[in-house]
Amino acid sequence: MAAPGKIDALSQFALHPMLGPLGRMGFSQSTLMMVVAAVLTLALLVLGMRPRAMVPGRLQAAAEMIYEFTYNMCVETIGPEGRRFFPFVFTLFLFILVGNLLGVFPYFFTFTSHIAVTLALTLAVVIMTTLVGLIIHKLHFFSYFVPQGVPKALLPLLVPIEVLSYISRVISLSVRLFANMMAGHVMLEVFGAFVIMLGSAGLLGLLPAGLALGVNTILIGFELLVAVLQAYVFAILTCIYLHDAVHLH
Amino acid sequence: MDLASAKEIGAGLAVIALAGVGVGIGNIFAALVSSVARNPAARERVFGLAILGFALTEAVALYALVIAFIILFV
Numbered sequence: 001m002a003a004p005g006k007i008d009a010l011s012q013f014a015l016h017p018m019l020g021p022l023g024r025m026g027f028s029q030s031t032l033m034m035v036v037a038a039v040l041t042l043a044l045l046v047l048g049m050r051p052r053a054m055v056p057g058r059l060q061a062a063a064e065m066i067y068e069f070t071y072n073m074c075v076e077t078i079g080p081e082g083r084r085f086f087p088f089v090f091t092l093f094l095f096i097l098v099g100n101l102l103g104v105f106p107y108f109f110t111f112t113s114h115i116a117v118t119l120a121l122t123l124a125v126v127i128m129t130t131l132v133g134l135i136i137h138k139l140h141f142f143s144y145f146v147p148q149g150v151p152k153a154l155l156p157l158l159v160p161i162e163v164l165s166y167i168s169r170v171i172s173l174s175v176r177l178f179a180n181m182m183a184g185h186v187m188l189e190v191f192g193a194f195v196i197m198l199g200s201a202g203l204l205g206l207l208p209a210g211l212a213l214g215v216n217t218i219l220i221g222f223e224l225l226v227a228v229l230q231a232y233v234f235a236i237l238t239c240i241y242l243h244d245a246v247h248l249h
Numbered sequence: 250m251d252l253a254s255a256k257e258i259g260a261g262l263a264v265i266a267l268a269g270v271g272v273g274i275g276n277i278f279a280a281l282v283s284s285v286a287r288n289p290a291a292r293e294r295v296f297g298l299a300i301l302g303f304a305l306t307e308a309v310a311l312y313a314l315v316i317a318f319i320i321l322f323v
Binding site for chain 2: 010172175176179180182183186229230232233236
């Protein structure tokens with residue numbers, strides 16, 4: 001805790017080195033959670049698809065559902081070319097989804113609540129879409145920044161705006177995910193602190209403390225929704241950017 | 250006015266952006282309700298779009314929140 005009587009909402013995001021010698025190389029609990037997320041994703045897909053049953057069991061049904069959901073999203077948004085980008089989108093979606101969901105469990109850490117992580121993911125997406133556009137359309141790709149059917153006199157104004165909006169994708173995509181996860185956990189922390197503060201204030205504080213506890217319970221449900229929703233939004237925006245790169249508008 | 254109180258006022262001002270977000274989210278769901286009422290068969294597709302729009306609008310609220318946090322804590 002910081003000063004007494006003040007809610008210390010941000011210290012939950014502090015990184016701690018872990019596992020002795022690995023920690024000195026920069027291995028933190030955030031990295032550990034990334035490994036856990038990757039292992040869980042692999043386990044779901046490998047163990048889930050091992051039976052290869054015609055009538056899937058629970059785990060296989062879950063794996064197939066996520067696969068088909070992402071596949072349909074890819075093909076519907078990008079078009080038939082979406083099949084080529086499906087592995088990328090699927091990996092990204094599952095990694096972020098599992099990472100977001102891990103944060104809801106007690107004693108776990110949300111690695112997507114760090115701007116460094118989401119910015120790295122976003123840079124991967126934006127650099128890849130730009131490269132895809134350049135490889136498919138060569139120099140013709142830059143016509144993406146020139147809106148069609150606009151008077152020539154307006155172009156000097158519109159082209160910089162288009163370029164700016166293209167570059168600001170990096171910021172909007174990364175800050176969206178990071179801010180959602182961070183704000184959710186700050187809210188949980190603030191209401192958790194309310195419970196402790198009001199509960200220790202004596203008999204009069206017990207009722208509001210119970211209310212705050214109820215709000216916190218609802219917030220955890222809301223966090224589950226946000227975790228899935230933000231992973232979905234990240235994946236579908238990746239698809240939309242890829243669509244722009246493949247089709248140029 | 251000292252710096253600490255100016256910071257708190259600034260953080261409060263930063264979240265005025267939530268007014269616009271409230272209007273935006275209200276708009277999205279109003280449009281969702283009216284379009285589902287007109288064509289209930291389109292519910293599945295329209296609902297997905299509405300949720301996407303909701304998430305994008307909500308993100309604006311969180312940008313404001315992040316700015317407030319940066320003013321307060323950084």
